[in-house]
Structure formats: structure tokens, C-alpha cells
Amino acid sequence: xxxxxxxxxxxxxxxxxxxxxxxxxxxxxxxxxxxxxxxxxxxxxxxxxxxxxxxxxxxxxxxxxxxxxxxxxxxxxxxxxxxxxxxxxxxxxxxx
Numbered sequence: 001x002x003x004x005x006x007x008x009x010x011x012x013x014x015x016x017x018x019x020x021x022x023x024x025x026x027x028x029x030x031x032x033x034x035x036x037x038x039x040x041x042x043x044x045x046x047x048x049x050x051x052x053x054x055x056x057x058x059x060x061x062x063x064x065x066x067x068x069x070x071x072x073x074x075x076x077x078x079x080x081x082x083x084x085x086x087x088x089x090x091x092x093x094x095x096x
Contacts, residue, residue, distance in 0.1 A: 005062035007069060009052040009081060012045055014088040018077055019047045022066040026053060027095050034092065050091045052081045 006026040010019040010033060019042050023029035032038050034048045042048065056062040069077065085091060 005056045005059045007054050007056065007062050007065045008050060009069070009077065010042060010047045011049045011051045011081070011088060012047045013049070015078060017045045017047050018051075018074070018081075019045075020066055020069045020077070022059075022062045024059060026055075030092060030095065049088070050095070051085050051088050053091065053095070 003025045005022070005024050007020070007022050008026060008030065010021070010030070011017065021029065030050050033042045036043050036048075054065070056065060069080075072080075081088065
């Protein structure tokens with residue numbers, strides 16, 4: 001997948017711990033999370049399942065959206081995930 005700004009949500013399991021991130025290369029970034037090569041929150045809590053993503057025209061838009069999502073209540077994030085991915089399936093195979 002070519003580089004394109006994206007916001008993504010990872011989860012540890014269905015309705016588990018949720019992480020919101022932003023990147024210019026979604027497949028590489030998710031791969032890093034999956035392989036445990038990113039120190040910090042996702043590695044510590046086993047948050048590796050890609051459950052939601054959206055692409056943006058530029059990084060300014062993507063970063064703005066990431067900040068917005070990070071400020072959301074957990075219930076709102078769950079509704080967002082389930083609007084695209086009601087089963088909380090790992091969407092990794094759709095981006096590689």
C-alpha cells in the first residue's frame with residue numbers, strides 16, 4: 001500500500017483496550033505494532049488488532065482527526081469502530 005496519511009484504531013480484543021494513532025504509511029505502522037516493535041502503550045497492553053482506519057488527503061487533516069478521536073469518550077470510539085467493523089475483525093489483511 002502506498003504512503004497515504006491515515007488515522008487508525010487498534011484494539012487488544014473485542015471491546016478491549018483501544019489505541020488511536022496516525023501515520024503516513026498504515027501497513028508499515030500496523031506491522032510495527034503487530035511485531036511488538038513499538039515501545040510503549042500498544043506493546044505493554046497487547047494492542048495489535050487493526051479495527052478501524054480512515055485515509056486523509058494530508059497529514060494536517062489526519063493529525064487533526066487523530067486529536068479529535070483521542071478526545072472522544074470510549075463509547076463514541078466503540079460506535080465508530082462498529083459502524084465500519086461490527087465484529088471487531090482484524091482488518092490487517094485488507095491493507096497489506
